[in-house]
Amino acid sequence: MTHDKHTLIAAAREAASGAYAPYSNFHVGAALGFADGSVITGANVENASYGLTLCAETVAVGKALSEVWRGNLEAVAVIGGKAGALGAGAPVTPCGRCRQMLNEVAALGGTDPVVWCAGADEVLELRLSDLLPRAFGPDALE
């Protein structure tokens, strides 16, 4: 494992400072750690048309894939909270859509990344396959 839990969570925390979340005031940061040591981050981006909101993990996946990051995804860190209280509550776990988005990157590199979800009292350590069992991925279209 190339990535350290605390370092990747710190990257997610830093990314959350870029959140555009004027409607929910809930800021989220995500960091994707690849096997070569690279880290791609994202923050949530809301919209006046609320339903168009992009989650932090989805933004990170979009950045990674559009920067031609198809390498081995080893680890994901997520942290969130009300503005000024990032990580102060329960751990934020990726929403359903984000699990599917993360699965695409993981499938390209054939990995099952660890997902660290940071909260005030604990860091949940999960596997993407636990969050999204029997996932639909690129192989289904072969």
Ligand code: THU
């Ligand atoms: N959000 C994320 O960015 N990631 C998640 O996994 C859960 C929710 C964002 C979307 C919205 O901007 C805010 O958190 C409140 O739902």
